[in-house]
Amino acid sequence: MATIGRCGQKTVKNEEWHVWLGNQFRSVQVTFKHMKTVRLRIVIGGQIRLSAPHRTNREWLEHFLKEREQWILEQIEKMQRIPHTEMEKAKSMPPLTTKERREALAYLLPLVEKWYPVVAFHGVPMPHVTVRRMSSRYGSCSVGRGRITLAEILLHVPKDCAEYVVFHELTHFLYPNHGKEFYRFIEKHMPDYRQREKQLRQINKNKA
Ligand SMILES: [Zn+2]
DSSP states (O other), X not given: OEEOSTTOOXXXXXXXXXXXXXXXXXXXXXXXXXXSXXXXXXXXXXXXXXXXXXXXXXXXXXXXXXXXXXXHHHXXXXXXXXXXXXXXHHHHSOOOOHHHHHHHHHHHHHHHHHHHHHHHTTTOOOOEEEEEOOSSOSEEEETTTTEEEEEGGGGGSOHHHHHHHHHHHHHTTTOSSOOHHHHHHHHHHOTTHHHHHHHHHHHHHHHO
C-alpha cells in the first residue's frame, strides 16, 4: 500500500489473486487505484495484471477475466514467447516526440475512421488510438482497455498494409483471438487481406 497525492488518501492497493483460467489457477496481480475503468494486460513473461477502481466487486472482476479467458491465454502464450532481448530492445526504443506523435496520428487516424464503421456496426465503441515506436509488432489491441496501439513504422509501409493492420486490430474487438471467424470477418470486408499481410511479413524480414 502506498499513500501519495495531495489529499494523502490511499491511492493504490495491490493484491494477488488466483483465478481459474485455462484449466489451472493463475496468479493475477490486482491493483486498485483511483481510475474510472478496468484495465487488463499481460506483461512480457506472461503475468496477468488487472487494475480496477477502488472497491470494484471481486466477483464482477473474476467474471470480467473469465469473459476474456481466451484472449488472456493467447496473450500469455505470446508474451512468454517474446525473448528477453526483444523486451530490452522495446525498452530502449526512444518514445515519440509530441510532433512525431501528432504527425503519425494525422496519418493513421483517418485509416481508423475509414475502417471503424465496419466494426461499429457490430456495436464496438470507438477505441482510443495510440501510436508508439514498436520494435517487433505493427499493432496491438487491448480489448479490455478499448485501445488500439499502432506502430509508428506504419507510416513507412504501403498504405494498403497499414490499413490491414488497422482493420486487423479493430476486428479484435469482435474476435479477440485469431480463429477462423476472425479471418472470415476480415476477408469479408477486405478480400485481399492475405496479400497485404504477406507484403508486411516481407517488409519485416527485410527490416531484420
Ligand atoms: Zn491479431
